[in-house]
Amino acid sequence: MRHIFHLFLLLLLSLSACKGGRTSSEKPILTVSIEPLRWVVSHIAGEDYEVTTLMPQGASPETYEPTPRQMINLSQSEILFSVGTMGFEQTRLRQMAASSPELHLVELREGITPIAEDGHHHGAVAESIDPHLWMSTQNLCLMARQVARTLSTHQPARRAYYEERLNMTIAELEKLDKQLRSTLLHAPSRTFLIYHPALGYMARQYGLVQLAVEHDGKEPSAASFQQLVNTCRSEEIKVAFVSKEHSGQAARRIAGEVGARIVEINPLAYDITQQMRLIAKSLTQE
Numbered sequence: 001m002r003h004i005f006h007l008f009l010l011l012l013l014s015l016s017a018c019k020g021g022r023t024s025s026e027k028p029i030l031t032v033s034i035e036p037l038r039w040v041v042s043h044i045a046g047e048d049y050e051v052t053t054l055m056p057q058g059a060s061p062e063t064y065e066p067t068p069r070q071m072i073n074l075s076q077s078e079i080l081f082s083v084g085t086m087g088f089e090q091t092r093l094r095q096m097a098a099s100s101p102e103l104h105l106v107e108l109r110e111g112i113t114p115i116a117e118d119g120h121h122h123g124a125v126a127e128s129i130d131p132h133l134w135m136s137t138q139n140l141c142l143m144a145r146q147v148a149r150t151l152s153t154h155q156p157a158r159r160a161y162y163e164e165r166l167n168m169t170i171a172e173l174e175k176l177d178k179q180l181r182s183t184l185l186h187a188p189s190r191t192f193l194i195y196h197p198a199l200g201y202m203a204r205q206y207g208l209v210q211l212a213v214e215h216d217g218k219e220p221s222a223a224s225f226q227q228l229v230n231t232c233r234s235e236e237i238k239v240a241f242v243s244k245e246h247s248g249q250a251a252r253r254i255a256g257e258v259g260a261r262i263v264e265i266n267p268l269a270y271d272i273t274q275q276m277r278l279i280a281k282s283l284t285q286e
Contacts (some may be wrong), residue, residue: 029092031074033082033089034061036272037108037143041081043169044147044162048155052077056092057268060245061086061131062217065072071096079104079150085114085131102211106150108143109133115200132267136201137177137276144169176273182204192283193232193240193260198267202276208283211237215253220250232258239282241265261285 027050032038036056054074055064065088066074074080080097082089084107095173097105131206133139148166152159181244190208192199197212211231213220220228231237232254240255242248244266263282269275 020182029077031077031080033080033086035268035270037081037083039141039270039272040108040134040143040169041147042238043172044144044151044165046161046165048151048158048161049078054080055088055268058245059229061088061268064088066092074103077103079106079154081106081108081147081150083107083131083133084109085129085133106146108146110146111142112139113226115204117200118164130197130200132198132201134201134272135199135267135276136205137173137273138205139182140272141170141173144173151192173273180276180280183277183284184208187280187283188286189236189238189283191235191237193228193237193251193254195240195251197241198243198265199241199279202279206280211235214246214252215247225250225254228254229257232260238247238286240265241279241282243267 025073027048030041030045030051032041032051032053035053035057037256038051038053041049045051052073054066054070055061069167074096080091080093080103083103084090089107093105094131097103112133113131117128117130134143144166148162151162156163158285184206187208191211192208193213194213195213197210197214199208199210202208203210211228213228237258237260241263242251242265244264245268246260252262254260263278265275267275
């Protein structure tokens with residue numbers, strides 16, 4: 001399999017020389033690894049670029065592998081933006097960038113303090129951290145600033161345009177931050193149950209506590225299950241979040257035992273700000 005992958009990398013190298021074949025009416029392409037980054041990059045790039053996403057909706061970061069066709073299409077991209085925390089980003093994307101000098105890989109994690117988390121790596125090979133860096137308005141602001149700097153360096157003549165769009169994006173995220181803080185003032189509990197621990201950065205920003213059911217892709221043991229039930233009762237947890245890419249059966253069973261509501265969320269959605277609003281609103285409902 002590795003031999004085949006390297007053959008495709010050689011094909012990418014040969015195709016990258018064809019980037020100049022784009023017609024003047026076509027927009028240059030930026031690629032992002034996951035949908036939430038498309039929200040960030042599109043907000044800064046505006047009308048200058050077409051922004052495409054590598055990992056399709058419904059795919060899992062733990063198991064995703066770029067297809068040969070996607071790797072070929074990626075050769076037409078001017079910049080590839082990733083988080084840099086998930087397995088396919090740390091292996092395939094870094095290998096592709098190293099083998100194709102015209103592909104500029106930018107990992108949007110500059111200035112973000114990661115949350116160390118044993119047994120949570122989304123297939124990552126070098127780190128055990130919560131990889132969901134984008135699940136925080138503060139982190140989204142840092143990502144947006146890094147995108148603006150990157151595009152300004154890539155197109156210096158458009159620097160003022162990217163700075164203007166950055167200011168609008170920061171204002172939008174700061175407004176959202178105030179809305180979330182106001183909403184969460186009415187939360188009856190600061191602790192919530194979640195099947196897959198995807199909300200660590202949002203929890204850190206707003207003083208919340210996520211109680212995760214699954215760790216490293218494994219269901220809880222009988223003893224751990226009962227401990228979770230007991231904690232949910234003592235903390236009077238009212239809501240259990242389940243991500244769309246997971247069945248979350250254990251979380252659903254726990255919620256049934258303690259009378260908590262199940263709320264489906266999608267941390268890998270394009271409009272991640274809408275997901276944050278959904279999460280905050282769900283935590284305030286009895």
